[in-house]
């Protein structure tokens with residue numbers, strides 16, 4: 466199966482307000498994003514082509530686009546964050 470291509474912020478330009486992509490200012494990724502395969506490095510920063518405001522994406526729990534962690538609800542109803550094992554990712558072809 467062909468690998469899914471992730472948009473790499475082609476055509477993004479650095480402006481005084483930040484990285485501009487298709488008219489949207491992209492905010493840098495946050496610490497919790499580290500390890501996510503969607504991160505794209507542009508100039509000095511790292512950005513998420515999937516979500517312009519990564520910090521907000523994490524503000525209400527786990528980013529649902531993240532490739533490195535998954536949220537699960539344990540028996541007490543609490544949300545847990547589970548790092549995905551590299552071997553599991555490999556098995557799924559990503």
Ligand code: SF4
Pocket residue numbers: 494495497498501502503504512513514515516518519522528529530531532
């Ligand atoms: S998909 Fe989510 S976790 Fe991954 S870089 Fe974007 S905001 Fe961060």
